[in-house]
Amino acid sequence: MDRFGAMKTFVRVAELGTLSAAARALGLTQPAVSQQIAALEKHLDVRLLHRSTRRLALTEGGESYYQHARQILQAVDEAEESANARSSALQGNLRVHGPVGFGQMHLAPIIIAFQRLHPDLTIELVLDDRLADLIAEGVDVAVRLGDLKSSDLIARKVATFERILVASPAYIADHGQPETPDDLIRHRYVRFSWSPQGESVPLIGPRGPVTAIVRSTFLANNAFVLNEVLCAGLGIGGVQAPLVQSMLDSGRLVRILPQYSYAPMDIHVVYASARFLPRKVRAFIDHLASNFRQVPGLRSMRVPEMNA
Template identity: 70%
Template sequence: MDRLSAMKTFVRVAELGTLSAAARELGLTQPAVSQQIAALERHLGISLFHRSTRQLVVTEGGETYYRRALEILHAVDEAEEGASAYSTALRGSLRIHAPVGFGQMYLARFVINFQQQHPDLRSELVLDDRIADLITDNVDVAIRFGAMKSSDLIARKLGSFDRVLVASPDYITTHGSPVTPDDLVKHGFVRFIWSPPGEMVPLIGPDGSVDAAIRSVFLANNAFVLNDALCAGLGIGAAQLPLVQPLINGGKLVRILPDYGYAPMDIHAVYASGRFLPRKIKLFVEYLLAEMRSIPGLHMVNSRT
């Protein structure tokens, strides 16, 4: 039995909860994964899992072994990382998770360019507006918006962006432009389907915060669909400035109530905590910090954190 390989397999089964999920990720058959776990249990003389028809639950002994195995695997990674420092080539895989709109409009280009600079690396870009579980989804780096909740993850702030109110010139010609936030309820509102429930939007203006009533007429879970709806004149909407600045520059959208907007939103690179930061992650985040300065409407951090 290859104990290191079996240890890696056990860790992923413990984290994912099923043999089939671990097999898919590791590129093995389910029987092969089952055989590795069985061989490891025979070697250790304990049961690592409580087995049911739906899920595997780690036993008390399995939990102790999981923690120590994770330490050993991290140590192996650290040793390999130390040796690879003598080579300029990045190897292995780098799995990146990001929101769809930002990812498709900007990040995809950055990841492609990074891959071109490191041809021995295998880059995986997953675009999804849900919050990924870095461990379960095997994500190396996640790009996340908004305030970061306290967790065992490491979040490095990359910058922040403004969120502004916009509409198409045709909409303004037909329906007029609101003069104050109270006027928004007289207009149709286009918004993201995952926005906080309720027909109110929190704005910040010259005199501080104000909650403005709205009347939603179109909702979607994709930023590009929302931009199309705004350009089509369905109503007024709040948008991330980096995603609509090109449309504003091209005259397809105009700012509404320019003295008001949502609170700026932070953007972070998030990765799992550990005793060391893999070189591929470190170099990718540094690359993002340099390349993202070209994004319109994005305020980058000025110092290393």
């Protein structure tokens, strides 16, 4: 039995919860994964997994073995990373996850530049507005917008940006401008279909937080579609400043109620391990933070790592 290989297989099974998911992640067949786990249990003379029809669970011995095995595998990764550090070339695979609108407009060009700097890397960019399971989906680093839920992941805030109300000059010519947040109810409103606030718009003004009630007449689940709808004069809407800066500069959109805005939105990079951060991931995060300084509408920053 290849003890090291079986250890790696067991750790993936423990993290992903099923033999089939681990087999896909490792590029093995499910019977091969099952055989490795059985051989490892026989070698250790302990049952590692409770098997059920839906999902596997660790036994007490399995949980203890998993914690030690994960540390061993991390130590091996660190040793290999240290040995390869003499070479400046980054190699291997880098899987990045990010939100669709921001990712397509600003993240993709930054990653393209990173690929040019490190041609020996194989990079995969996955754009999706849902929150990816980094471990289960093999994501090395994710870019996330907004507040983070508590988890075992590590997060580093790299930038923040404004979210503002805008409309087109044509809309203003036809419908006039609201003078206060309360006036928004008398206007056509454009928003994300999955907005958790629904028809309530939380704003921050000169006297603090206020909530405006709106009447949505166009909804979509894509930022680029909503921005085009706003440019077409179909209503007022809240937007991420970095996605519309060029439209503001050209005059296609103008800011509405400039003394009011949504709460600023933070951008975090998120990754799975605090103890061992591969050189390729560290280099990518540094590249990302550096290039965010060039994005109009973003305010970049460096703060200590924290649990996400």
